[in-house]
Amino acid sequence: MDRYVKLNNGVFMPRVGLGTYRLNDPRGQVRKAIELGYRLIDTALDYDNEEQLGLGIKDSGIAREDLFITSKVWFRWSKPGDARKMALDSLKKLGVDYLDMCMIHWPLNDYYTAYRDLEELYREGKIRAIGVCNFTPDRLIDLLSFNEFKPQVNQIETHVRCQRWTEHEWFDRYDVTHQAYSPLGAGRIDDLMEDPLLGELAQKYGKTRAQICLRFLLQRDICILPRTNSEERLKENIDLFDFKLEEQDMEALKTLDRKEAVIGRPEDPAKVKRAIEVYR
Numbered sequence: 001m002d003r004y005v006k007l008n009n010g011v012f013m014p015r016v017g018l019g020t021y022r023l024n025d026p027r028g029q030v031r032k033a034i035e036l037g038y039r040l041i042d043t044a045l046d047y048d049n050e051e052q053l054g055l056g057i058k059d060s061g062i063a064r065e066d067l068f069i070t071s072k073v074w075f076r077w078s079k080p081g082d083a084r085k086m087a088l089d090s091l092k093k094l095g096v097d098y099l100d101m102c103m104i105h106w107p108l109n110d111y112y113t114a115y116r117d118l119e120e121l122y123r124e125g126k127i128r129a130i131g132v133c134n135f136t137p138d139r140l141i142d143l144l145s146f147n148e149f150k151p152q153v154n155q156i157e158t159h160v161r162c163q164r165w166t167e168h169e170w171f172d173r174y175d176v177t178h179q180a181y182s183p184l185g186a187g188r189i190d191d192l193m194e195d196p197l198l199g200e201l202a203q204k205y206g207k208t209r210a211q212i213c214l215r216f217l218l219q220r221d222i223c224i225l226p227r228t229n230s231e232e233r234l235k236e237n238i239d240l241f242d243f244k245l246e247e248q249d250m251e252a253l254k255t256l257d258r259k260e261a262v263i264g265r266p267e268d269p270a271k272v273k274r275a276i277e278v279y280r
């Protein structure tokens with residue numbers, strides 16, 4: 001399997017990226033990740049870590065063009081230009097001239113206007129790809145039907161307990177790349193790593209349970225953004241390209257699906273109501 005996927009606008013994006021939400025030491029961890037071969041860094045205005053990540057990227061000495069940097073604009077926009085300002089602010093904090101991808105973080109508030117700000121930045125070359133997050137297929141189809149550019153990526157919670165087969169089919173139909181956030185269930189699914197099937201497959205392939213979970217997504221053509229504070233696990237989470245799960249094991253892993261998201265449930269009104277109350 002190639003380590004990069006070609007997006008619908010021809011841009012290449014690494015299949016594995018570093019998740020950075022609430023990292024203990026964003027600066028140190030991003031530098032280590034780059035040394036270990038990570039080339040995609042996933043952040044957001046809302047993570048409040050862009051300056052630290054920018055310093056870590058500088059520390060690493062990597063050439064800008066060798067990295068794929070994603071950030072996201074938050075739903076505190078209310079008028080044209082607000083999302084543009086947020087994205088430009090991210091550039092400044094990260095210390096870069098352009099973003100490889102800028103995403104609409106949640107389909108809330110006037111995200112159509114925000115999306116058009118991103119289209120403008122895309123035309124100007126300030127962002128190389130436009131992404132959305134937490135878009136259910138119905139919202140995605142609406143958005144891409146009434147705008148000049150369709151998004152390249154939809155980032156949505158996906159893991160062995162929340163496999164999103166139906167959604168994936170729809171994203172695929174519109175050639176929008178599916179990127180999984182919380183690919184390990186955000187560390188919030190207590191019994192996930194104790195699952196006997198994962199133990200059995202880990203033993204069979206000589207890999208860890210987490211690697212089985214991550215490889216399962218890669219083989220479904222889903223990109224992943226695991227996050228860890230540990231150096232050992234940083235290595236583990238990108239060491240996924242030297243084995244292949246057999247078809248029968250892919251089938252068996254399907255049985256772990258409970259269709260349960262732990263963080264992002266854009267289809268759940270109660271969750272959306274709470275997100276608006278807490279984060280607006």
Ligand SMILES: NC(=O)c1ccc[n+]([C@@H]2O[C@H](COP(=O)([O-])OP(=O)(O)OC[C@H]3O[C@@H](n4cnc5c(N)ncnc54)[C@H](OP(=O)(O)O)[C@@H]3O)[C@@H](O)[C@H]2O)c1
Pocket residue numbers: 018019020021022042043105133134155156180181182183184185186187188208210211225226227228229230233236237263264
């Ligand atoms: N667009 C959105 O709305 C959205 C929402 C949520 C997240 N995201 C993005 O997606 C990224 C990943 O999602 P996430 O941070 O929610 O969680 P995640 O990557 O699914 O899980 C992180 C948890 O798994 C543990 N872990 C990591 N590697 C492991 C391994 N090899 N073995 C066992 N446990 C392991 C980590 O603990 P240790 O640190 O102790 O290793 C941590 O508790 C985020 O950081 C962020 O960049 C986007």
